[in-house]
Amino acid sequence: MLKTYFASDFHLGVPGKYSSSERERQLLRWLDQISVDAQEIFLVGDLFDFWFEYKRVIPKGYTRFLGKLAELRDAGIPIQFFTGNHDMWMFRYFEDEFGIPIHRQPLLREINGKTFLIGHGDGLGPGDYGYKMLKHIFANPFFQWCFARVHPNFGMGVAQFWSGRSRDVHPPQTQFLGPENEWLLVYINAQLEHKPADFYIFGHRHLPIDHVLKNGTSRYINLGEWLHYNSYAVFDGENLEIQFFENPQGLVFGR
Incomplete structure (x- = not known):
């Protein structure tokens, strides 16, 4: 039986539990393993800790x-790729190459008779207005054009500095905050009537979460991350579950 795989938040370029190069090799082992039975792979954002794609230059490494x-x-x-808040400046390279x-934007897809709403998750839900304004600026074609005029040696250095400051990569997220305080969960519960789905699959939160929504049947799946958890989700055509690669002590939250 062929399977559908979902993963996000590799954050290649910065250390976590292992160095970035060690994590890259770990990802290769995982991709080799799932290639045996994968019918489709969804990479749901923040694969890179920073990515800006110049017209004729892509990031080193x-x-x-x-x-x-x-x-x-x-x-x-x-393979489907979703931009995250760290790699939103992905333009044509993946498509062309x-x-x-x-x-x-979040994508509504049907897979084996089940409906999935899939997206990275940044900028969704209530609050976080500062980031939403910043994302609007970063996504503006004029400001992207201006940044592309900066020499890559300087531009990439500055961007990677700010990318590193945007979050502390070392301690993993360890607490599920509940339906009222998990802002992605608040957003998803509000979408149940407008965009009904069996599974709502997101990244960005950095915590492996499997939570039944207020309708009692649909589920919110957060894919976690590969800085510490090495978590991903797999759908076998009937059941969907979060699994962990080379991490037997991985935990699923939100149940």
Whole structure:
């Protein structure tokens, strides 16, 4: 039986439990493992801790990971990429080089008779108005054009500095805050009538979460991250569950 895989928040480029290069090799082992039975792979944002794609320049590094994506696509496995808040400046490279579609908004998809709403999750739900304003600026084509005029040596250095300041990568998230305080969960419960789905799959939160929504049947799945948890979700056509790669002590929250 072929399976659908979902993962997010690799944050390649910064250390976590392991160095970025060690984590990259770990991801290659995972991709090799799932390639045996994958019918489709969803990469749901923040694969890189920072990515800005100049017209003729892409960020240095990640050669093994990018090569593996090319290998999977050449083998005929569909891959979907969603931009996150750390790699929203992905433009045409993945589409032109690998044939991987780039999604900037949550996507509603049907898979084996089940409905999925899939997105990275940043900027959704109540509050966080400062970030929402900043995201609007970052997504503006004029400001993107201005940044592209800056030499990559300087521009990438400044951007990586601010990317590192945006969150502390070392301690993992360890607490589920409940339906009233998990802002993505508040957003999803509000979407139940307008965008009904069986599964609402997001990243960004950095905590593996599997939570039944207020209608009693739909589920909110947060994919966690690969800085510490190595978590991902797999759908076998009937059941969906969060699993952990090379991490036997991984925990699922929100149940």
